[in-house]
Amino acid sequence: MMDEHSENIYHITEKHLFDNLKSGIIVLNKQYYQQTEVIHDHEFNELVIVKSGSAQHITENFRYRVGRGDVFLLRSGMRHSYHDIDGLNIFNILYSGKIARFLREDLLTHPGYLAFFEGIASISGDTESGRYRFPEEDLGRVLELLEEMRREDASPSPESHFAKIALFMRIVVFILRSRNPETALPQSSNAKLREAVIFMYRNNSGQLKISDVAQACNVTIRTLQRLFKAHLNKTPEEYLSEIRLNRFIPQYLNSDGKIRDLAVRSGFSDIGQLNRRFKKRFGCSPREWRKQQLLLPSADAEP
Numbered sequence: 127m128m129d130e131h132s133e134n135i136y137h138i139t140e141k142h143l144f145d146n147l148k149s150g151i152i153v154l155n156k157q158y159y160q161q162t163e164v165i166h167d168h169e170f171n172e173l174v175i176v177k178s179g180s181a182q183h184i185t186e187n188f189r190y191r192v193g194r195g196d197v198f199l200l201r202s203g204m205r206h207s208y209h210d211i212d213g214l215n216i217f218n219i220l221y222s223g224k225i226a227r228f229l230r231e232d233l234l235t236h237p238g239y240l241a242f243f244e245g246i247a248s249i250s251g252d253t254e255s256g257r258y259r260f261p262e263e264d265l266g267r268v269l270e271l272l273e274e275m276r277r278e279d280a281s282p283s284p285e286s287h288f289a290k291i292a293l294f295m296r297i298v299v300f301i302l303r304s305r306n307p308e309t310a311l312p313q314s315s316n317a318k319l320r321e322a323v324i325f326m327y328r329n330n331s332g333q334l335k336i337s338d339v340a341q342a343c344n345v346t347i348r349t350l351q352r353l354f355k356a357h358l359n360k361t362p363e364e365y366l367s368e369i370r371l372n373r374f375i376p377q378y379l380n381s382d383g384k385i386r387d388l389a390v391r392s393g394f395s396d397i398g399q400l401n402r403r404f405k406k407r408f409g410c411s412p413r414e415w416r417k418q419q420l421l422l423p424s425a426d427a428e429p
Contacts, residue, residue, distance in 0.1 A: 139169050143220060149287035150222035151294050153275040158214040165207040172200040172220050173297075175260075175268060179213035190257075195265045197301065198257040199243060202226075217272045219294060229298065238302045241372075264300055271297055318343050319353045326366055334393070336362045367403040370394055374404075378412060385412060 144150055158181070165184075180193040185206045192198070192214075200206055202223075208214060233239035242258065260268060275293045278286040321343045326334070329342075339362060340347045354362045374392035378385065389400040404412050 143170065144222040147222075147287075149290040150224040151275070151290050152218075152220040153272060153279065153290075154218040154220070155272075155276065156216055156218060158208065158211045158216075161209070161211050163208040163211070165205055167203055167205045168200075168220075169202055170220055170222055171202055171226055172218055174198050174200065175217045175219075175265075175272065177215045177217060177269060179211070179215050181208040181211040181214045184209055195260045195262065196257070197260055197268075217269075219272075219275075219297070221294065225291070225294070233302070242301055258301060260300070268297055268300055316353050316357060318345055318349075319357050322350060322353070322362070323365070326362075326369055333395075334366070336366070339366075366393075368407075370400075371403060371407060374400065374412075378416060 143152060155177075158179070174197065176192050176194055176196045178194050180191060183190055183192045183198070183206065185200075185204060229239070229243060233243070271293050275290050278289045278293070322339050322345075325339055325342050329338075336350065337347055340350045343350065345353075350362050354360055354365060358365060360368075370393040374388060374394070377383070377388045377392065385400075386397045389397045392400075394400040394403070401411055404410075404415070408415050410418075
């Protein structure tokens, strides 16, 4: 999506911003007056919350319009910029590798964390993992938390770094609670589709069949297939495999258990089914993917 030759690209290092900063968190409120922002990337993660206005957000793989209430994550190394800016006012929460590591260690088994913060196996049907829109009520409360964080910066005290971390974690909770299976679908989605998704999460096992889901929701298999395709652009089988992959990935990253046992525990009927679904999603086998994850530099690395 980006034309790297049309604009200069600048790089922001973690050391430049977070040296001697105990909290590892910086909160900025930025009002844009120009029409275009220069392409840039950085060595830290950036959580963006749109307070007002709009713009085209452009990353290496996506281009989409953002507006009030949108929240999205720019992971370390991700190039991006804003174009066609119209009164854009955003909050940026910049957080260091120390904070990213804390989130990962505590939340790696949470499917909403995997989808939003790690970009792994999105469960919500969004066009891009790491993107969400707060309901207006939640947005108001989040904006209040952001203002509290700014006040801690403006009048620091010995405990201010703890306060900023605590306030940031409350915002993370708002995001994670919006990504659970019962709210992972838009409120406008078909009621039967929502019922099917919740049933899949609550009754997932290697023995669960799509016919079981259809029967539990009192619809035909064909109707279920049509609903999933219309609202999520996925088949029920694909969606169910995403749920199982969400369960498999954190276990596989943090366990020395046999891959066959982990596959069955995650709901796959056998290792062959896991390998087929995994390769379709990631383009490689689970073992190849794990090796790549362990070799890649990430926000977990020390500055």
